[in-house]
Amino acid sequence: MNIVGLLLAGGKSSRYGKQKLFEAYEGRALFQRSIKAMQNAGISSIYIVTNRELAPAFEHPVIIEEEPHGGPLHALHTAMEMLPSDWVQVLAGDLPYVDAPTVETILQTAKAHPSADIILPTTNGRHQPLHAAYHTRCLPILRELVENESSMKALYEAVKTRTLSFSNDHPAFININRPEDWREHHE
Numbered sequence: 443m444n445i446v447g448l449l450l451a452g453g454k455s456s457r458y459g460k461q462k463l464f465e466a467y468e469g470r471a472l473f474q475r476s477i478k479a480m481q482n483a484g485i486s487s488i489y490i491v492t493n494r495e496l497a498p499a500f501e502h503p504v505i506i507e508e509e510p511h512g513g514p515l516h517a518l519h520t521a522m523e524m525l526p527s528d529w530v531q532v533l534a535g536d537l538p539y540v541d542a543p544t545v546e547t548i549l550q551t552a553k554a555h556p557s558a559d560i561i562l563p564t565t566n567g568r569h570q571p572l573h574a575a576y577h578t579r580c581l582p583i584l585r586e587l588v589e590n591e592s593s594m595k596a597l598y599e600a601v602k603t604r605t606l607s608f609s610n611d612h613p614a615f616i617n618i619n620r621p622e623d624w625r626e627h628h629e
C-alpha cells in the first residue's frame with residue numbers, strides 16, 4: 443500500500459497560550475508521539491505540514507504553507523498537491539495518547555476497502571478528521587473546497603467516506619487544547 447504519514451503542525455495554539463506541539467511529554471516534544479505512532483504502524487515516509495516560522499523545529503521533511511493558519515483543510519490540500527502517494531494518513535500533533543494500533547486499524551480498513559476515499563474514525567459519535575486517512579482521489583474536490591474556504595466536514599461529506607468506529611472515550615483521540623486539559627486527563 444502506497445501511503446505517507448502527514449503531521450499537521452501549523453496551528454496557532456491560541457487556547458494553549460504557547461505552541462503546544464513542543465510541550466514536553468514523556469521526555470520528548472508532544473508532536474513526536476504522533477510521529478512515533480505512524481512509524482510504529484509501519485509508515486516509513488512521514489512529512490510535516492507547517493508554516494515558515496515553525497519549520498526549523500522539525501527534522502522530517504516539511505511542506506510549508508505560504509499562507510499560514512488557514513486551518514486543517516488548507517494544510518491537507520497544500521500537502522496532497524505535493525505528496526506522491528495514493529494514501530495520506532493524517533495525524534494532529536497534540537494527541538498525548540495516540541498509538542500505533544489505532545493507526546494500523548485505519549490502514550487495514552483502507553486496504554480492505556479499496557474504493558473508499560476517506561477512512562474516518564469516530565468516537566462517541568464524533569468524527570475525527572485529524573486522525574483519518576485520505577486517498578488521492580479526494581484531491582479534485584479538495585481543490586474546490588479550499589477555494590470556498592470550506593471545512594474538513596464538507597470534504598468528508600462530499601466523497602466516499604467510510605467511518606470506523608472506536609470505543610467511546612478511546613484515549614488515542616484525546617487532544618490537548620488548553621493547559622488544564624493535561625490535569626483533566628492525568629487525574
Ligand SMILES: Nc1nc2c(ncn2[C@@H]2O[C@H](COP(=O)(O)OP(=O)(O)OP(=O)(O)O)[C@@H](O)[C@H]2O)c(=O)[nH]1
Binds near residue numbers: 458492512516572
Ligand atoms: N499545518 C497546519 N496545521 C494546523 C493548522 N491549524 C491547526 N493545525 C494543527 O491541527 C492540530 C489541531 O489544532 P487545533 O487545536 O484545532 O488548532 P490550533 O490552531 O493548534 O489551536 P487553537 O489556536 O487553540 O485553535 C494541531 O496539530 C495543529 O498544529 C493550520 O492552519 N496548518
